[in-house]
């Protein structure tokens with residue numbers, strides 16, 4: 017058994033107990049049995065069958081394709097992706113051969129032995145409908161609509177920040193496909209819970225959150241120029257995890273359909289955190305770069321070790337942060353009723369650090 021990320025001692029302790037609750041990691045997601053909760057995020061590894069197969073063989077249970085668009089599109093000029101150490105900034109710009117020019121890829125994917133989530137995008141409701149209808153005929157296991165990409169002038173994003181527009185595009189797509197529909201949302205929505213609810217009302221079967229955050233910008237101070245050719249780009253990786261956790265928390269509160277939690281997940285503890293916010297499955301994108309393609313089996317193992325050490329299952333911890341928050345609120349209410357506490361500065365555990373800057 018490979019031990020990773022310092023769980024050895026708790027894992028050994030847990031194994032002293034006779035029977036561990038976590039057991040198998042299989043999950044039933046929209047009627048499909050997945051071998052574990054790990055999902056490949058759209059866009060980070062393309063649409064080549066061999067690569068997607070490798071991802072599956074490396075421990076990923078559900079493989080998402082790079083978003084497919086209505087017409088051929090080159091995407092933005094380089095540089096398009098920059099590793100910032102604590103995450104990435106990218107403005108790839110939704111490059112796509114266009115849904116009609118992928119016959120070779122579809123042929124290769126026909127006899128696959130892994131669950132496939134086909135991501136699509138469009139610039140209008142009609143384009144979304146057109147691509148979705150065609151892709152549905154290729155029989156992926158799920159279709160994910162990307163209504164949340166921040167790196168294109170005219171695609172997708174507009175839907176994801178507006179309840180009515182989200183409702184419209186989801187209901188239109190739902191009518192023309194016969195596989196379950198996942199809707200991928202943006203953290204840029206002012207109230208992501210309301211957008212998710214509109215999608216659920218329009219027939220979405222699941223929500224995926226989040227797409228990249230921002231957009232952000234980095235400037236090369238020597239050349240005095242934005243580094244990305246497109247100037248701005250979406251943020252991903254560890255630096256956006258708190259945003260993803262907050263979004264999943266808000267969505268879980270607002271809807272009853274399952275949520276794929278995604279954004280900055282790279283360890284088993286990250287997975288535990290986003291599941292506690294309400295995620296049913298855990299997506300991984302940028303961490304493929306930092307931890308390699310084995311990241312899926314590593315995170316799954318770390319998650320299982322954590323569950324074993326705490327003798328619980330994924331179901332036990334799903335949305336757990338909501339229940340705890342409710343208890344906290346109730347306790348606070350009772351305390352407030354008993355006495356007028358006024359304002360208290362609480363010790364949050366955070367300390368102001370000495371940054372070394374002395375005047």
Ligand SMILES: Cc1cc2nc3c(=O)[nH]c(=O)nc-3n(C[C@H](O)[C@H](O)[C@H](O)COP(=O)(O)O)c2cc1C
Nearest residue numbers: 057058059083162226227252253279280300301302
């Ligand atoms: C280089 C790159 C390309 C991406 N392309 C897509 C895409 O085509 N469609 C999509 O829905 N999301 C795309 N994303 C967003 C990811 O799927 C994911 O939502 C985001 O990166 C947050 O997850 P992470 O922090 O695990 O990377 C892309 C992200 C990156 C870094």
